[in-house]
Amino acid sequence: MLDTLTLKTWAASPSIQATAALLFFSFVLQWYFSLPPKPNFPRADLDEKDWHGSLERAKSKFQNKPFLFGKNKELVIVPNYLLEELKDLPDAELSFHQQVYKLLHGKYTGLGVNPQPIVDSVKNELTMNINVTLAILQDEIRYAVEEGIGNLPDWTKVNVFGKLLRIVALASGRIFVGRPLSRDEDWIDMTINYTVDSSNAIKDVGKISPWLRPFLTRFTPSIRMSMAYRRRVAEKLRPQLEDLIEASKNLKKDDEDDHIDILPSDQHNLATWLLRHYDQGIKPTAESVADNILSGSFAAIHTTTMTLTNVLYDLAAHPEWADILREEIQYISAEEPTGKLRKKTMPKLRKLDSFIKESQRINPLGSAMLQRLVTAPKGIQLSNGDYLPRDSMIAVCSARQTGAYDPKYLSPQPPQPSLDEFHPWRFSDLRSHPGEENKHQFVTTSNENTVFGHGRWACPGRFFASNEIKTILIQLLQRYDIGVGPVGQGECGEWKRPITFCVDMAYYPDPSATLYFRDRKV
Numbered sequence: 001m002l003d004t005l006t007l008k009t010w011a012a013s014p015s016i017q018a019t020a021a022l023l024f025f026s027f028v029l030q031w032y033f034s035l036p037p038k039p040n041f042p043r044a045d046l047d048e049k050d051w052h053g054s055l056e057r058a059k060s061k062f063q064n065k066p067f068l069f070g071k072n073k074e075l076v077i078v079p080n081y082l083l084e085e086l087k088d089l090p091d092a093e094l095s096f097h098q099q100v101y102k103l104l105h106g107k108y109t110g111l112g113v114n115p116q117p118i119v120d121s122v123k124n125e126l127t128m129n130i131n132v133t134l135a136i137l138q139d140e141i142r143y144a145v146e147e148g149i150g151n152l153p154d155w156t157k158v159n160v161f162g163k164l165l166r167i168v169a170l171a172s173g174r175i176f177v178g179r180p181l182s183r184d185e186d187w188i189d190m191t192i193n194y195t196v197d198s199s200n201a202i203k204d205v206g207k208i209s210p211w212l213r214p215f216l217t218r219f220t221p222s223i224r225m226s227m228a229y230r231r232r233v234a235e236k237l238r239p240q241l242e243d244l245i246e247a248s249k250n251l252k253k254d255d256e257d258d259h260i261d262i263l264p265s266d267q268h269n270l271a272t273w274l275l276r277h278y279d280q281g282i283k284p285t286a287e288s289v290a291d292n293i294l295s296g297s298f299a300a301i302h303t304t305t306m307t308l309t310n311v312l313y314d315l316a317a318h319p320e321w322a323d324i325l326r327e328e329i330q331y332i333s334a335e336e337p338t339g340k341l342r343k344k345t346m347p348k349l350r351k352l353d354s355f356i357k358e359s360q361r362i363n364p365l366g367s368a369m370l371q372r373l374v375t376a377p378k379g380i381q382l383s384n385g386d387y388l389p390r391d392s393m394i395a396v397c398s399a400r401q402t403g404a405y406d407p408k409y410l411s412p413q414p415p416q417p418s419l420d421e422f423h424p425w426r427f428s429d430l431r432s433h434p435g436e437e438n439k440h441q442f443v444t445t446s447n448e449n450t451v452f453g454h455g456r457w458a459c460p461g462r463f464f465a466s467n468e469i470k471t472i473l474i475q476l477l478q479r480y481d482i483g484v485g486p487v488g489q490g491e492c493g494e495w496k497r498p499i500t501f502c503v504d505m506a507y508y509p510d511p512s513a514t515l516y517f518r519d520r521k522v
């Protein structure tokens with residue numbers, strides 16, 4: 001055995017020290033050269049008080065060339081036309097999920113882990129069953145509007161964001177987990193606040209040095225709170241899922257005698273659809289289903305509410321547009337034998353669709369969309385000669401910055417109103433041209449129109465969102481007059497559309513703003 005004295009003698013030997021130093025440096029060099037090269041693009045100037053303006057200026061400065069943008073974690077902003085070759089690359093080359101996992105600090109927050117069941121069930125069953133869910137949505141939204149806003153014989157101030165958040169949570173909950181759970185106060189509160197609390201947890205992990213995260217995050221209050229949420233949601237869901245989970249344990253993936261099909265139709269909801277999409281060998285548990293439902297709520301509730309809030313702010317500022325929409329709704333509803341709108345009727349509401357899309361064009365969720373992580377071991381060689389090294393994070397500009405909807409991407413007739421202008425019928429006008437009828441819809445994505453992403457990972461919930469948003473708007477427009485001022489004024493004098501806030505690269509409508517509502521006298 002080596003004694004301490006021998007070890008000390010060895011350590012003091014110059015030749016041993018030199019060999020150790022050599023080994024250490026060769027290890028460092030090896031590690032250094034195995035690191036992927038840094039992206040080699042010009043860096044955009046960033047004015048931290050104005051991220052959007054900085055991005056816009058960079059976009060016009062670098063034209064159709066990629067550039068680096070950001071503060072600590074720089075994104076490579078690639079020109080939109082390159083999406084054509086990037087949008088459908090597999091996860092092993094360009095990954096959405098790994099980027100999301102990284103951005104959400106999934107290792108510590110538990111967010112973004114195994115999202116496949118929720119993505120697949122939204123993409124398949126939720127989208128395919130819109131004819132069934134649309135009727136249920138109309139009932140639930142009628143209940144939610146009555147409960148949340150109710151009768152307003154006189155002009156009354158309404159905090160739109162807060163009211164819509166609850167209406168959207170009730171409507172989504174009805175389709176995600178069904179009644180009675182969807183109306184349970186604790187459940188509503190959890191699905192709404194989970195987004196806010198998770199966002200706090202993500203921010204808090206970001207503040208801790210990466211070396212200390214494995215030790216400190218377990219004591220971080222916001223993370224403990226979000227874990228506690230998930231346990232509470234699992235407890236709420238457990239009674240509903242226990243029998244199904246038990247049955248699914250014996251189910252083969254291609255089993256024709258699917259246990260879910262034996263359920264009564266009122267138990268068909270996202271939570272039960274999810275169970276079909278677990279990989280064989282992975283047994284669903286109430287906890288894992290709860291995680292997926294919370295991820296769905298995280299993806300759905302605030303995005304839908306912000307889109308709707310912007311639309312209402314735009315409508316209130318211009319009541320004359322609201323009247324045109326009411327006429328269209330009345331005309332199309334009159335064709336419905338039961339008075340309820342059906343899946344096949346919704347596409348006829350072209351003006352409504354155009355209005356929502358134009359509002360979203362002017363008010364996207366953020367100025368850089370489609371964030372992805374380059375996972376290809378050798379990086380990605382682009383057709384324009386540029387090279388994206390492994391581990392670089394890329395994104396494209398969204399509608400406000402892209403010159404997206406530049407008339408050159410659209411049909412030339414009729415001449416397009418200026419892109420700086422809010423033109424509510426921009427897209428319905430375009431659809432009035434032969435061959436264009438099914439293009440330019442709210443749910444349509446393209447290289448330039450990226451508010452729902454584009455390609456392999458484009459938002460699978462956008463078809464559901466479109467129907468939910470339209471159903472809520474239809475009921476509000478039929479029931480209330482809406483204005484920015486105390487007697488229903490549109491934009492005039494001191495009465496203006498509520499503002500949009502910008503935080504880094506995100507936009508959101510002022511959540512504390514109020515509009516004025518009054519029962520319509522028809």
Ligand code: HEM
Pocket residue numbers: 096097115118119122126296299300301303304307365369370371450451452453454455456457458459460461462464465
């Ligand atoms: C107006 C409302 C919504 C907006 C603006 C929106 C936007 C987005 C965006 C930008 C993405 C990322 C796409 C990409 O980077 O390519 C996304 C993903 C996703 N959205 Fe939505 N979304 C909305 C509503 C919904 C709803 C209602 C649901 C569920 C019912 C939903 C479920 C999802 C899911 C599951 C993903 C992840 C897709 C994947 O991992 O492949 N979204 N959404």
